[in-house]
Amino acid sequence: MSEFLGSVFWLAVTLGVLVTFHEFGHYWVARRCGVRVLRFSIGFGKPIASFQRDGTQWAIGAIPLGGYVKFLDQREADDPRAVAGQPGEFYSKPPWQRIAIAAAGPVFNIVFAIAAFWAMFVIGRPDYQPVIGAPKGLAAEAGLVAGDRIVSVGGEKVDSMSAAMLAVTQAAARHRDTSVEVAGANGQIRAATLALSKLPPGAPDNAAVYEKIGINAAPLPAVIGLVDADTPAAKGGLKVGDRILGLNGHAIADSSQVSRLLGEEAAKNPQVSLLVERDGRQIPVAIAAERLTRDGQTRWMLGIAWQERARDALERFGPLAAVPAAFEETWKQTASMLGMIKSMIVGEASVKNLSSVISIAEVANASANEGLAWFLSFLAVISLSLGILNLLPIPILDGGHIVFTLAEWIKGRPVSERTLIAGQYVGLALLASLMGLAFYNDIARKLAQVFGS
Template sequence: MTFLTAVLAFAVAIGVLVVVHEYGHYSVARLCGVKVLRFSIGFGKPLASWRSKSGTEWSIAPLPLGGYVKMLDERESDEPIDPADLPYAFNRKSVARRFAIVAAGPIANFLLAIVLFSGLYVTGVREPIAELGVPAAGTVAARAGFGGGETVVALRDTDAGTEQTVRSWSELRWKLIDAALAHRPIVLRATMGNRTFDYPVDLSHVAANDVDDNLLDQLGFVPGGAKAIVAGVEAGTPAAEAGLREGDELVGIDGRKVVDVNDFVAQVQAHPGQTLTLAVRRDGQVYSMPVVAKPTSIDVGGVQKTVGRIGAALGGQMPMVDVRYDPIEAVTLGVRRTWDISAFSVRMFGKMIVGEASLKNLSGPVTIADYAGKSASLGLASFVSFLALISISLGVLNLLPIPILDGGHLLYYSVEAVTGKAVPERWQVVFQRAGIVCILVLSAIALFNDLARLLHS
């Protein structure tokens, strides 16, 4: 991935999301009879602009991290408004219409996510199957009875009998994170060979602070199935001396089957200084090769640890599956996926606010640009999926009850609908300043997390 790819992917992602969000505000404002003065993509002095027949000025500005729709409003006008235009002012509309106009932006982001997910499900996506690797001893997966090589095909809550099909690793990952965040005990149905097993998995004791990108590793649920293929051999190393070659498949070690590439690496690392007997498949034949796992000191969380290494670079592609749905099922799943991710995001935000989840989960523009570039380099399907996730995040963020955001205005209108009186202007000014402080603090934390990830990458 190049820097240019990341920048272009980020620009496309932000451009699409901003246009969709602001067009949601614009379209509902027009439906509610509000005059729209300007539709701007980006902030600052316009680089280009044009005026439509409706009188709206459409502009593109140099700062691309957002946009806005400026509507006719007596409270924001520096000059007297033509009496003929007063019926079209935003502030003259009913609470219900103002609520609808403001809510339309986040709703447009959710609708975009539904469309994107549904499109992916209809056209089909190629994903790794939900095959498990060997779990670390003592982890939740190990205690549940998994040994590696099982393929998870379904999940259900222990208390409720509703079973959810698991078609791919991404589905399994998402369902496990969701269950862990809710502290729900579940049952995983998995196959191995021609046999099917049920594994009770207790997630009730998972700490909220542990619910992050590394959660599945901590629980012992690691992807498996990738064959241990030799991608290269370093000269003068035990692997070279044993006669390993590029393209060899490592199928066994000390008489036991190698489940996947991670299993092989773990076995070698666990036996520093020992001679291991490898079963190597080459040109359809299996050969036995003794190799010494050379003791090597590595840093693990600031602690020096001695592990075994043989000097072979390994690579392997996980088994893949084409996941495809009919249109009705695709839309249903698109709605459900958007809802699930939205609810998960809200819960995570709530737990971060009360200190039950780490603020390290916040990401800023640098991380988003990095992910945009990586997803774009993996193909259109990955980029579309990334775009849907960011669209949901933007929708959820804007619905937070922070005065400067859409959610803050919706809170004002809710109070007005209940009390029959608008929130006093002086209080709105105070709340807006507080909202700006909140946004600045969140932005600073996100930027700090971005820089920390860059320094440790």
């Protein structure tokens, strides 16, 4: 399956699972409160498939981007007076029940996140030890050295490279200096400070920003894991499993040296000489390097990919121990998301951190390829994001409905139709603006990757 088709497929799986769970939350609580549910739809638009059960039409809409639950509602009826007072009418229910129904969708998303984190911990999420390679930029300025193992970031203990880089990235998004504890080769722990306030404005997913931070994973051994067809490596006879020992007479210790030396030597003469180890024998190989463009960057390349390092860290708990771990992870992710929202509102973090379904699709595909535990982790984070987003007090979102119902409860009478309509227009405008900005960010990022800007 191609990357594009894989992204589309896993995005559909993600939205299908999470939207269904969210809407089922509304449906389940509504039925417990005696509200009549007319339709439960996954997707919008004309139903492409449906069936009737218990007075509810269960449907799949033609546009698979969301879903909704339609109640018997006098405000949406052609003849409100004929609907008002009917058994199961939504607005005939007391405010606390309507608040419970509105909150049920986001709450179910949060419950799903906890369950997914629990399953992830029980299965075990493989990762890499947080050992860094030769640091650059801010990491080098902070005094980090190759071989250091990151112990904590911002006071939070980390046990994997993914956790360490996530914590650094979150601090970088807010341009906050952050403390890092590392254990050196001798095991001695020392503290350092990453001066992330020096980063240029923008989102931390920009390659130049990552380079500025300068934390890199320990380099891979120079063992070939893939040889692309019709490239210098294929033409020169390199094979998967070959270990590169030398380049133009220079000894090679790891993959990072190959990339650096190839750029230097090929700039003088594209014809380079390699010494490779194959089946216990050392074999000289002559190759004509070419300037190729990959991921928006043009440089001297051979057309190979390195063999991946075996995962040497595993986040796993027993079924009982995974329960508090899942709650703790959910709390940490919630605090991080709320902090990021606050930082963007006050201007501390760039709105370039907003991402659309384009990024979600890419990450969905990547996490699915990493295995079930990683995909469950991704589902948990997206589900939690949906829950938090829907609880924001924005009209047309669940949080907006809760605010309007609370106002009705306090005032003792419903909010005026005019206020409701105005709120819906404001909410639509705000959401459309946020979605437009998110799509702009993702499209601009993709264009920058293509054209190398």
